[in-house]
Amino acid sequence: MNSGIPLHIKQLVKQQDDIHLGPIDLELEPNMTYALLGPNSSGKSTLLKCCMNLMKPASGIIEIYGRSYPQDEHRIKQLIAFAPDPLEGCELFTLGQMGDMIAPWYASWERSHFLRRAEQFKVPLDKRYEKMSQGERKKVALTLALSTQAPVLLLDEPTNGLDINSRNRFKEMLVEDAERIERTVLMTTHAIEDIRQFADQILLLKNGRIEGPLEKDRLIQSWRRVWLSADKLPDLSVIPGVVEYNGYPYPHLITRNWQETLDSLNANQIPIVRDQPLSLDELMERLLNE
Template structure:
């Protein structure tokens, strides 16, 4: 991606507070067109607040939030037509039948793919003749996804979109999402706790912690840098044994198991030489990395090696 391309999503020193509670602080995030970015953070880390600031649903307390170069608080109708959004809790018109909700929503968009919508409704068994107020939470979430995808938005923002879906509906949604993101200029910001879903669709990962983006970059880079080491020495290791850059380290006699945030082969050679140890390096999946990072007080990821922008 050309680094001079205007970001589809931009947060610059973005801050948001509610009364005396500071949720986001000087947060920076840039997402280039065509990027599929997974947003991860612990409960209460501010993911939904960030999304709502980006969409102009919350006014920022400081800094900037922009979509397609426009201030999020003052988005034009033209930019809004390019955006699809699935919130955590979908709200609709409870007295309207589902097919009428779809028709009503379609009327707001000059470009509405009726064939795509009909296909999604069929595959996801959307009850078109039921009143939307009688839908289950999962059915309402499915309807929200259909409404967000119907106009094939250039920017799709998803806030825990599959939390209420059954496994079959979740699989169908991911299959549809994978098809949609094949378009080179379609951008997706996908917030979810289901890390396996992100590993299937996301090329970039942003980790939100302490009101700021701790890491933003290639998923493969994150996996390359965060590793688990199994260190077996020829004699008992001291209780003070430590590994540089370790997020966690447990010692039991001759054995130590450490997770490092800034893996380097040179460090492995040093451990082998210093402790006359056998060192085994293991890969971690995204869920394991996320747990390690958020259970660790310090050190955090090395900014020099890891922090970047999704561009």
């Protein structure tokens, strides 16, 4: 059905208040889940809004399956869905009404899926949005976005405020959908658990530029903390991959390229006392601060 690149951003530049984005180049592969990380006000939400044409970039091109704004806007709307954080302008409506409003935009919308998701999330169809808690509002945004069955999903902090049950249901929904439809997910998050459970690839938004995609499992395997035997340690700054070294009291180093470091330590006959991966929190912090 849809061939090509789900989302292709070329040389995007956008200024909004104190946010300066760009130039950004990004190409997403089909069927992958990307976690977009970056500090507060780094422009993650702004970038998602540009992809939805809710904000206009100063320059650059955004293509969804090869189609671009503004000429293909109508077609693009069927290919991409967005769960903003927060979902605004819906105060007076119920989830049932919002479903009815969105349904006609998407050819792939199925009412049965929509009802089932609302039920799985235990979110009422007839309660006004303004009366809802933060968690319920999040579930509304997710129910609507998932029910479009659009091949590209942009989720702004999708698990923010979700209770444990809903979080698990959300995870199951993504897995179930992946068996039926091609779907590429781009989610922003600050939660390490989201990265662990959902992400295949990591994108870092730093100083307005995108770094990545970085393959999550490859990152976890290549960054490592290594303790060395203290007897005779040469200058560790010459060991490839080493980003940090602490000599006292237990000499250890941190490498961003475990294989290279290991080979070099072996070649120099430096005994390794112990080695272990970095925790995901530490790894992400290091990547963001690098």
